[in-house]
Amino acid sequence: MTENTNNSRPITFHVTRYNPESDRKPYIKSYTVPVRAGMTVLDGLHYIKENLDPTLAWRFSCRMGVCGSCGMLLNGHPTLACNTQILHIADTDLTVGPLPNFEIIRDLVPDLMTMFEKHRSINPHIVRTDEKELNTPEGEFYQTPEQLEKFLQFTYCIKCGCCMGACPTLATDVHYLGPMPLAAAERYDNDSRDDGWRDRHQLTGSAHGAFRCHYAGECSRVCPKGVDPARAIQHLKRQLVLDYLHLARKKKPCAMLHGPGEGKLLANIPAAPAKTV
Amino acid sequence: MRETKYWTWHMTAGVVILFLLGLHMLIMHVGGVSTSFAPYSGEATSKANSLFRDSKLFFTVTYIFLLGIALYHGLYGLRTILFELTLKPVVEKSITFVLTITGLGLFVLGTWAAIATHAIALSGARG
Amino acid sequence: MAEMKRHDNRLGLWGWLGGGRWGVERHAYILHRLTGLAILLYFLMHIVVTSLRASGKYMWIEGHVLHQPVFRFGEYLVFAAFAYHAFNGIRLVLVELGLAVGKPIEPIYPYKTSLNVQRPLLISMMVLAGIFLLLGSFEFLGVGK
The missing domain is CATH 1.10.1060.10 (Alpha-helical ferredoxin)
Known part of the structure; x- marks a missing residue:
């Protein structure tokens, strides 16, 4: 996977979206992200926010697995978005949801x-x-x-x-x-x-x-x-x-x-x- | 800390059941373990073998003992599962009440039956 | 702060049964619950049925209603549930009293957890449950008669 550093691969992010002001319940929205080796899920979310959909909300801070802000449900596993490389867990599709068992404030932001x-x-x-x-x-x-x-x-x-x-x-x-x-x-x-x-x-x-x-x-x-x-x-x-x-x-x-x-x-x-x- | 008490006895009951119910299962369903618990031909659950065991005080006492702790272990387990559903306090109290009454009722029934059959088996053995 | 609308993302009963790609201990936990409930249901009926012997009714012996193959098979399932619940129970007693989970260690990636410590116990208990079930199967399925 590491030798492919210059080539990007399209991965579809299926992201849970929820806006308390307009949505009755959460729904899934898909975005295609060009993923290069080494990109973390957090990088992918930044790509979506900067290029595809500026309304996407999530919580993050340190980007290196220290602060514990970006806990999410990635492909059904609760884990840190900054600690997880996309190509390690996804070939074509990746589901990104908020942590379960908490209330959702908005999109991927749980109320901790x-x-x-x-x-x-x-x-x-x-x-x-x-x-x-x-x-x-x-x-x-x-x-x-x-x-x-x-x-x-x-x-x-x-x-x-x-x-x-x-x-x-x-x-x-x-x-x-x-x-x-x-x-x-x-x-x-x-x-x-x-x-x-x-x-x-x-x-x-x-x-x-x-x-x-x-x-x-x-x-x-x-x-x-x-x-x-x-x-x-x-x-x-x-x-x-x-x-x-x-x-x-x-x-x-x-x-x-x-x-x-x-x-x-x-x-x-x-x-x-x-x-x- | 009440839960600690309940849980400790739930575990202890589990260990005791392991031996007593294990013995029960071996006698009833794992053939050829020992003929001393089922001396008559045919299945270990046959009436003759049943009466033979009921005539032994050891079985009557262990039946009652096993009945009590198994009821506790099982009903507390059920209560645990139900209480994990985030119920209203009044519902939780009702569940505890119903399970306690069910447990006590069945314990009385089982104890009566064990003692009564023990008497029947003994009189049968004598007569 | 004004009260905002929230969406409760609690998984509910689905969270017990699945909710993702879970590990073997999760399945053991679910099966322990299901077998426990099944055994309890049987046990409550068993008390009533066997208590009737005090009034001379032996409903489970040959020629009576509970001696039919369907009930025999049902009993076999209960026996299987018992085999699992008992041997998994031994593991749970050891684990939940902190005897089979190991001492705290320095977490070094890739992390080894208490799950790794108790895994051999889990496997050996399942093997023993299988052997016990096999012994009972001879009786229930009428092999060797």
Whole structure:
């Protein structure tokens, strides 16, 4: 595919269009785009907007799979438009739709607010009881690399909503928290600095929490960052069950490591060399 | 956290059913597993074999036990599926009520039948 | 901000059953639901029918209404559903208690997920379900009699 760089191939984009002011429901409109090797779906949409139809609306920002704005349904798969090369997924036709399981604001723009509200509800931040230290910090919270690895994978989430679009439970259950907020809950529950897991468990263990996940695995399959929300949710379920059975290991938020000079140095660390300048 | 409780027992029930219903299926439908559960000739589900099992206290007790946990596992599973349809709270409450009544009703019926047949089988065996 | 008209793009029941080109775990999830519902339907009727034996009615034995081939075949389907539901259930218990999905890893493209970790378990459970079903088939289909 790479040797064809100068030649373009016509690919028909079947794009979902919806204007809330004039359309009763979404419809499909087709555009033919000359596609060169290396062009992403986002490039194709830009081509349509600049050359064929300036009214087309979608959301994007960084163009490099970091911001999570351009989550779309490409050939039936929720994924990032900027991260997907057209010729990798299409020979002649490509369907481009908005992420499912959200309301459509216009064309390819889903309303992600429902996801963000659910995300906010699980306290996606480190919660501690020592207010004084949080407001006037005197040192760092100690965390080993091993403790970090327990949740590091789940921190790579960019909140693009692809997992929410792929989840079968969210297809019918409006109140289900969904893969992204639940993975975020697991991420903070497992953070050794955090002390807010009890409150989070109230929500993640509720009727529309982690137990509405039945491991269809779609969220992990579509995640463009390899976050694996399904894994996070299963670990969360185990924690909820152990907690209910009073078998969970007692967790205490990690201790604070005080400022420089107050920690104990290891004996075998050589002294710093003398300054040369 | 109520859901955590329900779900934990749903899973536990599933594991118990795996063994008891597995045994049930082996006796009934996988022939030649053991003749000690179906000593009479013909099918394992024949009346003679049925009465033989009903005369054993082990079977009566396990039937009732399996009945209870299987009803819980099945009806909770159905409730899970229905609750994922985004229903109104009043509908959800009604479903829980109806499923609970159905479960209890069938449990009483099954328990009565298991005990009654146990008595019949025993009297038959004696007489 | 004024309330704008929106289109609800929720997939509904279609989202359970399909909605795209999905993976094997998605199909396992659908089949687990369908077999569960089928077994439950059978089970509720089974309780009533077998309870009638207390009043001397053995409706399933030879010469009675439920001994007809159509009901025998129906029972065979329930047995098949049980074989699947039971063995897939073993996988689900292990997976949903976080025992078969692996520990969090550094995501490096091409991403390996928990789906890859539990896939061998899924395959072995399906093989075992197949063997169990085969054993039962001899009885139901009257082979070896």
